[in-house]
Amino acid sequence: EPEVTQTPSHQVTQMGQEVILRCVPISNHLYFYWYRQILGQKVEFLVSFYNNEISEKSEIFDDQFSVERPDGSNFTLKIRSTKLEDSAMYFCATELTFTEAFFGQGTRLTVV
Amino acid sequence: DQQVKQNSPSLSVQEGRISILNCDYTNSMFDYFLWYKKYPAEGPTFLISISSIKDKNEDGRFTVFLNKSAKHLSLHIVPSQPGDSAVYFCAASARGGSSNTGKLIFGQGTTLQVKP
Numbered sequence: 001e002p003e004v005t006q007t008p009s010h011q012v013t014q015m016g017q018e019v020i021l022r023c024v025p026i027s028n029h030l031y032f033y034w035y036r037q038i039l040g041q042k043v044e045f046l047v048s049f050y051n052n053e054i055s056e057k058s059e060i061f062d063d064q065f066s067v068e069r070p071d072g073s074n075f076t077l078k079i080r081s082t083k084l085e086d087s088a089m090y091f092c093a094t095e096l097t098f099t100e101a102f103f104g105q106g107t108r109l110t111v112v
Numbered sequence: 113d114q115q116v117k118q119n120s121p122s123l124s125v126q127e128g129r130i131s132i133l134n135c136d137y138t139n140s141m142f143d144y145f146l147w148y149k150k151y152p153a154e155g156p157t158f159l160i161s162i163s164s165i166k167d168k169n170e171d172g173r174f175t176v177f178l179n180k181s182a183k184h185l186s187l188h189i190v191p192s193q194p195g196d197s198a199v200y201f202c203a204a205s206a207r208g209g210s211s212n213t214g215k216l217i218f219g220q221g222t223t224l225q226v227k228p
Contacts, residue, residue, distance in 0.1 A: 002127070004155070006155075006168065030168075033215065033216075041220075042219065042220045043203075043216075044218070045215045045217065046214060048213035056215055091155050093162050098205070098207045098214040099161065099227065100146065102158065103148075103155035103157070103158075104155050105153075105155045106153075110143075
């Protein structure tokens with residue numbers, strides 16, 4: 001069964017450092033998303049990406065965040081200067097059409 | 113911003129009985145609703161969805177009911193099994209129109225425990 005793969009599973013970084021979270025979408029999917037879940041809180045939308053550009057972003061997705069598909073397969077989320085409050089589970093999700101989004105297993109980001 | 117709410121943080125049912133998980137929403141633009149199941153340290157797994165043009169969708173043991181006038185949906189699991197024990201998230205999306213995004217707005221989740 002096709003699946004969305006995220007790496008790394010856990011990333012520990014110092015405050016102020018840059019991190020890149022990676023996602024390999026299901027091969028024929030067209031729509032890509034990043035969500036995050038801070039411990040004890042709900043899953044929150046960050047950004048959606050279609051046709052090599054951002055289609056929508058949330059208020060959380062400020063100038064410190066960026067996304068790209070550098071090689072047409074991987075889908076990455078970059079946080080330029082991490083803050084303590086960026087600590088969360090980050091989920092990549094992809095879908096072929098607007099029917100069901102498939103989620104990866106997540107990357108736990110810990111900022112110290 | 114509580115556009116999607118799951119008011120019951122937890123639910124405990126006996127194996128073989130029905131589990132009913134509830135979800136309310138406020139945004140009238142939502143036209144597509146999904147239920148996801150999540151185990152610890154894993155990503156959400158899609159269970160079942162429903163479009164706003166329907167009031168019921170069934171898939172095996174899972175049935176979702178939508179009451180648009182009340183802005184309420186529910187997930188029924190019959191019969192419940194111990195393996196169903198997980199966190200269940202309701203999610204909503206506004207998929208009509210021309211935007212190229214199927215962004216999901218999630219509820220807080222309900223932890224279901226099915227006792228053997």
